[in-house]
Amino acid sequence: MTGMSSIVKTVTRWVSPFIFAFGIYIALTGHLTPGGGFPGGVIIAGCFILLTLAYGKETTFGLFNLESSAVTDSLAALAFLCMGFLGYVFGGGFFNNFIQSGFPGTSFRLLSGGNMPIINLAIGLKVGASLFAVFAYLALFRAIEED
Amino acid sequence: MVLIQVFLVFAIIAALVAVEAPSALSSIISLGAVGFGLSIAFLWLGAPDIAITQVVVEIVTLVILIRATIARGVTEIRGNESKTLLIGSLILFGLGSAFFANYLSDFPEFGKSAMETFSNPASQFYLKFGLDKAGGPNIVNDILLDFRAFDTLGEATVLFAAILGAITLLNRKVFVDSGEEKQ
Numbered sequence: 001m002t003g004m005s006s007i008v009k010t011v012t013r014w015v016s017p018f019i020f021a022f023g024i025y026i027a028l029t030g031h032l033t034p035g036g037g038f039p040g041g042v043i044i045a046g047c048f049i050l051l052t053l054a055y056g057k058e059t060t061f062g063l064f065n066l067e068s069s070a071v072t073d074s075l076a077a078l079a080f081l082c083m084g085f086l087g088y089v090f091g092g093g094f095f096n097n098f099i100q101s102g103f104p105g106t107s108f109r110l111l112s113g114g115n116m117p118i119i120n121l122a123i124g125l126k127v128g129a130s131l132f133a134v135f136a137y138l139a140l141f142r143a144i145e146e147d
Numbered sequence: 148m149v150l151i152q153v154f155l156v157f158a159i160i161a162a163l164v165a166v167e168a169p170s171a172l173s174s175i176i177s178l179g180a181v182g183f184g185l186s187i188a189f190l191w192l193g194a195p196d197i198a199i200t201q202v203v204v205e206i207v208t209l210v211i212l213i214r215a216t217i218a219r220g221v222t223e224i225r226g227n228e229s230k231t232l233l234i235g236s237l238i239l240f241g242l243g244s245a246f247f248a249n250y251l252s253d254f255p256e257f258g259k260s261a262m263e264t265f266s267n268p269a270s271q272f273y274l275k276f277g278l279d280k281a282g283g284p285n286i287v288n289d290i291l292l293d294f295r296a297f298d299t300l301g302e303a304t305v306l307f308a309a310i311l312g313a314i315t316l317l318n319r320k321v322f323v324d325s326g327e328e329k330q
Contacts, residue, residue: 026199031283034195036291042203049210077307084300095296100282113283116292123303130310131207137317139214 002056012054019047027124031113037120041127048132057140066136069129076126083115083122148257151191158184171216179209196287 003009027040052060084095091098100114110117158181165177182205190198255264262268273294277286281293291299 031281031285031288031292033285034287035199036196036285036288039196039200039203042200042207046203046207046210049207053210053214073307073310077303080300080303084296095293095300097281097293100280100293104282107278107282108284113281113288114293116281116283116288119292119296119299120288123299126303127306130306134310134313135207135211135214137314138211139218 002058003054008054012050016047016051019050020044023047023124023128024121027120028117029110030120031116032108032110037123038127040120041124042131044124044128045131045135048128049135052136052140057136064132066133069133069136072129073126073133076122076129079122080119080126083119087115151188154184154187154191158188172213175209175212175216178212179205182208196285 023040023043023046025040026035026043027037030036030040048060048064051063087096087098088094090096091101097114097116100112100116104114105112161177161180161184165174165181168174168177182201186198186201186205189195189201255261262270262274273286273290277289277294278284281289283289283293
């Protein structure tokens with residue numbers, strides 16, 4: 001059993017890049033418009049869940065398997081923590097917004113807000129990868145009846 | 148304001164259906180209805196950030212839960228209703244009602260922000276200096292990622308630990324690929 005019918009596969013092939021881009025957009029412009037890292041990450045996870053349901057897990061795991069999701073999750077969490085320590089080193093306080101105080105961008109532009117877009121993107125990747133891993137473990141594997 | 152109450156009553160009815168439904172699948176779907184009703188209420192109350200998060204999490208949770216119930220063959224809800232549970236929940240309900248009857252008069256009016264109710268709230272500081280100090284027009288993200296970033300780190304740590312625990316529990320050797328041989 002590899003996925004659903006060809007109608008579902010075609011629609012998924014058309015739609016899923018836009019869903020992924022929308023998730024990245026929601027996460028990256030969280031400091032300008034409503035949204036942020038968490039909903040963006042959930043949308044990214046939803047994109048991969050849609051791919052998995054439509055095409056079956058072999059195709060999706062070729063793109064993004066459980067090991068890479070664990071690596072992405074951990075690296076994004078580390079990046080979030082590193083932004084805090086960089087603020088401590090350069091700004092004098094844990095999670096000090098040192099980029100904003102050093103190089104304040106134009107307000108209402110993407111390159112403003114200092115390290116907020118970076119943290120948002122890190123949270124988005126972390127949430128997306130971890131939710132996809134939970135989906136994979138919960139829904140794709142089945143428990144054997146215990147003896 | 149009437150529309151919000153309509154959606155809240157809808158959410159309460161859906162929650163009752165979710166509790167009382169005989170099959171797991173219909174109870175999960177009613178749980179999704181609760182989430183959508185709540186998210187529309189959030190949108191009408193002027194909290195688009197929470198509304199977006201609620202909708203998105205609701206959709207993904209619904210898909211995961213439905214897929215997990217189908218994959219594991221859980222369709223019926225079994226359980227015995229004991230008298231102790233009923234008495235305990237009645238006592239808790241009474242305590243909660245007494246508490247709310249005491250303190251409800253001090254709450255801000257429904258749909259009004261705390262800033263109009265209290266004279267000098269702490270959140271006034273964020274509204275005044277958010278754009279200058281943090282640099283983002285979205286004040287919610289200013290607070291989450293700049294003023295209260297340490298809180299957000301704690302949240303991320305909780306999520307990390309929860310997912311680590313879930314995967315550790317689910318990733319035992321007794322699990323196989325659905326419909327295939329043992330790994």
